[in-house]
Amino acid sequence: MPIPKNEYLSDTWRDGLFDNKIVFCTGGAGSICSAQVRALVHLGANACIVGRNVKKTESMAADIATARQGAKVIGIGEVDVRSVESLMKAVERCVGELGGIDFTIAGAAGNFLAPMNQLSTNAFKSVMDIDVLGSYNTLKATLPHLLDSAARHKTDGKSPSISTGGRIIFVSATIHYTGAPMQTHVSVAKAGVDALSTAVCLEQGPRGITSNVIAPGGIEGTEGLERLADMSGKEGKGGKGGLNSGIPLGRLGTLRDVADATVYLFSAAGSYVSGDVLVVDGGAWHRPSTS
Numbered sequence: 001m002p003i004p005k006n007e008y009l010s011d012t013w014r015d016g017l018f019d020n021k022i023v024f025c026t027g028g029a030g031s032i033c034s035a036q037v038r039a040l041v042h043l044g045a046n047a048c049i050v051g052r053n054v055k056k057t058e059s060m061a062a063d064i065a066t067a068r069q070g071a072k073v074i075g076i077g078e079v080d081v082r083s084v085e086s087l088m089k090a091v092e093r094c095v096g097e098l099g100g101i102d103f104t105i106a107g108a109a110g111n112f113l114a115p116m117n118q119l120s121t122n123a124f125k126s127v128m129d130i131d132v133l134g135s136y137n138t139l140k141a142t143l144p145h146l147l148d149s150a151a152r153h154k155t156d157g158k159s160p161s162i163s164t165g166g167r168i169i170f171v172s173a174t175i176h177y178t179g180a181p182m183q184t185h186v187s188v189a190k191a192g193v194d195a196l197s198t199a200v201c202l203e204q205g206p207r208g209i210t211s212n213v214i215a216p217g218g219i220e221g222t223e224g225l226e227r228l229a230d231m232s233g234k235e236g237k238g239g240k241g242g243l244n245s246g247i248p249l250g251r252l253g254t255l256r257d258v259a260d261a262t263v264y265l266f267s268a269a270g271s272y273v274s275g276d277v278l279v280v281d282g283g284a285w286h287r288p289s290t291s
C-alpha cells in the first residue's frame with residue numbers, strides 16, 4: 001500500500017524534478033534514509049538502497065518503488081559499510097542496473113545509549129567504524145560515479161561546478177554541538193562525519209561535487225527518537241512530550257521535514273550550497289540546557 005505523497009513530501013516540488021537521476025543510499029532501509037529516497041523517487045529518480053539486513057532492505061526497496069509508477073529501486077542486503085569491498089560490489093550492481101550514480105546519501109549509522117565509563121573499546125570503535133569509516137567508504141565507492149555525473153550534468157556546457165549532478169549528503173546529528181550524556185561515542189563519530197563532508201567540499205568542489213550534511217533533531221517515527229526518549233526518561237520533562245516542549249518551533253520534526261531538506265540540496269536550487277550543515281531540528285539545539 002503506497003504511502004500518500006503528502007505524508008512524505010511537501011507540494012513545493014514539481015514532479016519530474018529528478019527524472020534520469022540515480023541515488024545510492026546506505027542505511028536506506030532505516031526510517032530517515034528511506035523517507036529521503038522515497039521523496040527523490042517520487043520526483044523522478046531511480047535508486048539503490050543498501051543495508052545489512054537482506055529482508056528489510058529488499059522489502060523497503062519494493063515499498064519505495066510504489067512512490068512512482070515505473071520507478072526502479074534496487075535493495076541490496078548484506079552490505080556492511082565497514083567493508084569497502086561489500087560497498088564496491090553494491091555500487092557496481094547499482095551502476096550496472098541503473099546506469100550510474102548522481103547522488104549519494106551516506107546514512108548508515110550505529111547508536112546505543114551507554115555511559116562513557118561503561119563503553120568497551122570495541123563498543124566505541126563499532127560506532128566509529130559504522131559512522132566515520134562507513135561514511136568514508138561510501139564516499140570512496142561512489143565518488144568516481146559522482147564525478148562522472150558532475151561532468152555529464154554541466155548546465156553551462158563548460159564548468160563541472162555548474163552542474164545538477166555529483167552531490168553527496170551525509171546524515172549526521174546535532175548532539176556533538178553541545179555534548180550529550182550517554183552519547184560520547186556517537187558525538188565523536190558525528191563530529192568526524194561533519195569533518196569528512198567539509199573535506200569533500202574543499203577537495204572535490206573544483207571537480208563539481210557538492211557535499212553537505214543534514215543534521216536531524218528529534219524526528220517522529222524514528223529509531224533515533226526512541227533512543228533519545230529513552231535517554232530523557234518517559235515521563236515528566238523527559239520523554240517525547242518533554243523533547244517536544246523544548247523545541248522553539250513547538251513540535252517534533254517529521255520525516256517529511258528531512259525529505260524536503262534533501263530535495264532542496266539535490267535540486268538545482270541547491271547548486272551553490274556546499275560544505276554546509278542543514279540542521280533540521282526546529283531550532284532545538286540552540287535551546288539553553290535545562291539539565
Ligand code: HXC
Binds near residue numbers: 111114121123186227
Ligand atoms: C554498551 C554495547 C551496547 C550497549 C552494543 N555494545 N550495544 N555496549 N551498551 N547498549 C557493544 C557490544 O558489547 C560490543 O562490544 C560492541 O558494542 C559491538 O557490538 P556488536 O553487537 O558486536 O556490533 P554490531 O553487530 O556491529 O552492531 C553495531 C551496533 C548496533 C552499533 C552495536 O547497535 C547496530 O547495529 N546498530 C545499527 C542500527 C542503529 O543503531 N541505528 C540507530 C541509528 S539512530 P564488546 O566489547 O562486548 O565486544 C541514530 C541517531 C543518532 O544514529 C542521533 C540521535 C541520538
